[in-house]
Amino acid sequence: MTEEILNKKEVRITPMRQLLLEFFLEKNKILGVSDLEKTFPKSDRITIYRTLKTFEEKGIIHSIANGTAEVKYALCQDCQVANHSDFHPHFYCSKCEELSCLESVFIPSIDLPEGYSVEKMEMTIQGICKRCSV
Ligand SMILES: [Zn+2]
Ligand SMILES: [Zn+2]
Numbered sequence: 001m002t003e004e005i006l007n008k009k010e011v012r013i014t015p016m017r018q019l020l021l022e023f024f025l026e027k028n029k030i031l032g033v034s035d036l037e038k039t040f041p042k043s044d045r046i047t048i049y050r051t052l053k054t055f056e057e058k059g060i061i062h063s064i065a066n067g068t069a070e071v072k073y074a075l076c077q078d079c080q081v082a083n084h085s086d087f088h089p090h091f092y093c094s095k096c097e098e099l100s101c102l103e104s105v106f107i108p109s110i111d112l113p114e115g116y117s118v119e120k121m122e123m124t125i126q127g128i129c130k131r132c133s134v
């Protein structure tokens with residue numbers, strides 16, 4: 001499974017890359033760098049950061065800046081190599097403090113003044129998630 005994804009995204013297979021990708025697939029949720037460091041205490045920080053950066057460049061994961069100091073990452077759905085297509089908002093639940101991808105919601109395009117171009121758009125919505133509102 002991990003080999004297939006890495007091959008498809010033109011990423012050279014290394015044990016660390018397979019481990020990290022496997023972890024993302026298994027958890028299937030947004031993870032912070034600290035989660036990864038806790039899970040792989042023997043690997044050094046730099047290797048983890050480099051791996052995340054490679055994954056992000058190749059469209060395997062996308063980063064989420066939600067106003068906290070820690071950058072978080074989630075798996076991409078259908079992103080191409082070096083061209084992310086997941087412009088979706090993220091939802092932060094103030095009750096369970098979980099962050100999730102709202103993949104079915106599109107961020108509306110905005111009209112920028114002339115001379116400006118968009119590279120990345122971030123939208124984080126805060127509220128109560130589906131699980132907590134029952
Ligand atoms: Zn993406
Ligand atoms: Zn919640």
Ligand SMILES: [Zn+2]
Nearest residue numbers: 074090101102
């Ligand atoms: Zn997302």
